Amino acid sequence: MNGALDVALRLLVVFVVFLTFPLIVGQTEHKVMAHMQGRLGPMYAGGFHGWAQLIADGVKFAQKEDVVPTGADRRIFQLAPAVALLPYLLVLLAIPIGPGEGAVGQVLDAGVFFVLAVMGVGVLGSLMAGWASANKFSLLGGLRTAAQLLAYELPMLLAAASVAMAAGTVSLPGILDAFHWWWLPWQIVGAFVFFVAGLAELQRPPFDMPVADSEIIFGAYTEYTGLRFALFLLAEYAGIIVLCGLTTVLFLGGWHGPWGADGLGWLWTLLKTAILAFVVIWLRVTYPRLREDQLQKLSWTLLVPLSLAQIALTGIVKVVIQ
Amino acid sequence: MSLAAAAPHGFLSPNGVEIAFLLVGLVTFGAALVTVTTRQLVHAALWLVVTLGGLAVEYLLLTAEFIAWVQVLIYVGSVVVLLLFGLMLTRAPIGRSPDADSGNRWAALAVALAAAAALVWVVVDAFRTTWIDLHGPAAGSTEVTGASLFQNWVLPFEALSVLLLAALVGAIVLSRKAKAETTGTPTVPDARRGRAEKEGAR
Numbered sequence: 001m002n003g004a005l006d007v008a009l010r011l012l013v014v015f016v017v018f019l020t021f022p023l024i025v026g027q028t029e030h031k032v033m034a035h036m037q038g039r040l041g042p043m044y045a046g047g048f049h050g051w052a053q054l055i056a057d058g059v060k061f062a063q064k065e066d067v068v069p070t071g072a073d074r075r076i077f078q079l080a081p082a083v084a085l086l087p088y089l090l091v092l093l094a095i096p097i098g099p100g101e102g103a104v105g106q107v108l109d110a111g112v113f114f115v116l117a118v119m120g121v122g123v124l125g126s127l128m129a130g131w132a133s134a135n136k137f138s139l140l141g142g143l144r145t146a147a148q149l150l151a152y153e154l155p156m157l158l159a160a161a162s163v164a165m166a167a168g169t170v171s172l173p174g175i176l177d178a179f180h181w182w183w184l185p186w187q188i189v190g191a192f193v194f195f196v197a198g199l200a201e202l203q204r205p206p207f208d209m210p211v212a213d214s215e216i217i218f219g220a221y222t223e224y225t226g227l228r229f230a231l232f233l234l235a236e237y238a239g240i241i242v243l244c245g246l247t248t249v250l251f252l253g254g255w256h257g258p259w260g261a262d263g264l265g266w267l268w269t270l271l272k273t274a275i276l277a278f279v280v281i282w283l284r285v286t287y288p289r290l291r292e293d294q295l296q297k298l299s300w301t302l303l304v305p306l307s308l309a310q311i312a313l314t315g316i317v318k319v320v321i322q
Numbered sequence: 323m324s325l326a327a328a329a330p331h332g333f334l335s336p337n338g339v340e341i342a343f344l345l346v347g348l349v350t351f352g353a354a355l356v357t358v359t360t361r362q363l364v365h366a367a368l369w370l371v372v373t374l375g376g377l378a379v380e381y382l383l384l385t386a387e388f389i390a391w392v393q394v395l396i397y398v399g400s401v402v403v404l405l406l407f408g409l410m411l412t413r414a415p416i417g418r419s420p421d422a423d424s425g426n427r428w429a430a431l432a433v434a435l436a437a438a439a440a441l442v443w444v445v446v447d448a449f450r451t452t453w454i455d456l457h458g459p460a461a462g463s464t465e466v467t468g469a470s471l472f473q474n475w476v477l478p479f480e481a482l483s484v485l486l487l488a489a490l491v492g493a494i495v496l497s498r499k500a501k502a503e504t505t506g507t508p509t510v511p512d513a514r515r516g517r518a519e520k521e522g523a524r
Contacts, residue, residue, distance in 0.1 A: 073416045076368070109463045113391035120399025124371065127406050131364055134416050146407035153400065170388075170464050 010106070011093075018089050022237030027054050029237075029281045036285045064226035071134035072223065080132060081224070081231035084125025087118045088238035095245045096173045098255045098266035111172035112160050115246060116153075119201065122235065123149045126203075126210070129232070130220030141219020144210040144292065148200055151299035156197035158307035159190040162314045163250045176254045184253070186317060190310040191251035193303050195276070198243040200295070202236060204280060206287035209295055244276035245269070252276075343383045350376030361418040367405050374398050384454055386462030 030053065034041025046052025068077055093106045094114055108114050123145060130142020164170045166187065167178040200207040211219035221232050248254055252272050255265030290298065353372035360366050374397040381390035424430070471479060 071416065073364075076364075108387070110388045110391050113388065113395060113464075117391045117395035117399055120395060120403075123403065124398070124406075127403065127410075128368070131406070131410060131414055132416070139410060139414075143407065143410050146403050146410070149403055150400070150407065157395075 014092050015089070018092055018238060021241045022234055023054050025237045025240050025277050025281075026233075027051065028277070029284075030054075032278065032281045033285050036282070058230065061227055061230035066226045066228060067223075069134055069223050073132040073134070076128050076132035077223075078228070080125045080129035081228045081235070082125070083128060084122055085231050085235040085238065087122035088235060088242050090118050091115045091242045092238075092245075094172060095242070095249060096176060096254065097245075097269040099173075099176070107173060108171065110170050112164055112170045112175070112250070115172070115242075116157060116160060119239075119242065120149070120153060122239070123201065125232075125235070126220045129224065133220070133223040135223050137216040137218075138220050138222050140216050141210045141222070145203065145220060147292070148203065148207065148210060148295060151296050152197040152200040152303070155193050155299060155303035155307045156201065158304070158311060159194035159197065160250060162190040162307070162310045163187060165311065165314050165318060172249055176249060176256070179253045179256055181253070181256070184251075187251050187310070187314070189306055189313075191247060193307045193310065194251065195243070195247050197299070197303055198247065199280065199283070200299070202239040202243060204236070204240070205284040206290050207295060208289055209292055212289060240277055240280050241273070244273045244280065247276055248272040339383055343380060346376055346379045346383065350380065361420070361423075363409055363419055364406070364414050364416075367402060367409060370405070371398055371402050374402070381462070384462065386467070388464040388467045389462060 031041045031049065042050030042053035044050055045056045068074055091114075094108050094111050096107075126145045127142050130138045130140075130145065133139075163175060166183060167175040169175060169178065203210050211221065216222070221229060224232060248269055253268075254272075255269050257265070257268035350373055353369050353376060357366050357369040357373055360369065374393065378390045378393040378398075381387075381393060
């Protein structure tokens with residue numbers, strides 16, 4: 001009974017995090033983007049700096065009619081948002097936010113492989129949406145999504161493999177247990193590759209070619225309305241949380257901090273994740289969109305060689321210090 | 323199948339894991355059948371996702387966690403995406419394709435049955451006396467898998483690497499040749515190369 005209660009409690013906590021954190025990132029994006037562009041952003045809803053704007057948005061989405069185009073493949077079209085969103089919920093289960101058994105949804109032996117594998121499944125949602133919409137812009141968006149994923153999954157995997165080599169384990173809590181502060185300069189190239197490749201996998205600007213609104217309307221999500229469209233947006237923000245959390249755990253030492261790491265480890269994790277999420281938003285406002293050939297070139301000629309060099313460096317240092 | 327039913331108490335009193343294994347196996351088998359019989363091309367690819375995912379669940383139930391996640395990573399995350407990419411790039415109609423059939427289907431069925439029979443026979447024969455304790459420490463953890471791969475199976479592993487390297491070089495040569503003959507779309511060689519390199523990384 002106690003075991004079942006424990007599991008239920010963990011699932012509940014992860015679910016609440018899954019529902020609230022993406023919204024917080026969304027609201028932060030509203031405000032940060034607005035201030036960086038010299039405007040105010042939403043200011044009225046809720047009174048204080050428009051904090052209730054997201055609730056208003058949610059109500060708006062829920063009120064809209066759920067339209068499925070006549071020519072679309074109905075079942076696939078309706079299934080796609082769930083396929084896009086659910087993997088991120090599963091990934092959150094495996095991310096440790098503090099030391100010990102109590103601070104992770106589920107300890108997995110092959111945690112790194114689990115998170116990368118399941119994140120890759122999420123992209124299937126975009127592909128299904130792009131194909132099933134019976135719309136040429138959607139299909140183009142789906143194609144670009146697939147091309148981007150094929151290009152960026154390899155450097156992401158290699159960068160994660162470098163950390164796993166350094167720690168001698170593929171379990172996420174295990175990697176954190178093995179972490180020392182000097183891993184930060186040691187793995188910095190890997191961290192860069194992982195973060196950039198993750199951004200590309202999430203299709204966040206400057207890698208938002210698949211949803212380039214000035215060319216193909218909104219890519220794979222063009223035909224979606226109402227709640228299903230909101231689910232895709234939620235998947236994007238959940239993806240930001242997952243990517244920032246993973247970068248924190250793999251490269252930035254997770255719950256380790258310069259001081260106070262004993263009781264407040266989870267605070268360090270959240271702080272680092274929040275800073276990275278801010279960087280994601282910052283990049284969106286700063287850089288123009290990369291063209292498709294630039295996207296491919298960046299991955300194959302820069303990120304893949306960099307990640308291979310990082311693996312070589314990791315191997316050499318690992319042999320030297322043993 | 324004999325692996326799952328290999329608990330010490332025999333075949334006639336299955337426990338929960340064994341029942342789950344059997345049910346997931348049935349779902350996987352059904353999805354595989356739909357994959358090869360459906361007339362809708364993209365649906366076939368999506369049913370393939372269910373099939374490969376079902377296999378991953380079977381690995382999980384047999385405590386081979388590492389293999390299960392690698393299965394999802396490589397097959398669902400990369401191979402199926404590549405498949406969908408290829409379909410969308412060439413022809414992916416919504417609805418049935420009446421011509422999505424082959425006159426070779428009976429020959430294909432015969433080959434599939436022969437291959438399945440050979441595999442089942444070899445596996446049953448080879449692992450007749452190998453029991454997996456589903457409730458003890460995981461027999462297929464990353465550490466165990468890695469140790470056995472790089473201690474007992476290094477030679478096949480390296481031979482496979484060379485094979486994949488050859489495939490990689492071959493893909494690059496083919497794509498260069500196609501480029502020299504016709505100025506084809508630049509994305510196709512990219513995708514091919516992506517597949518080959520991913521296989522190489524495996």
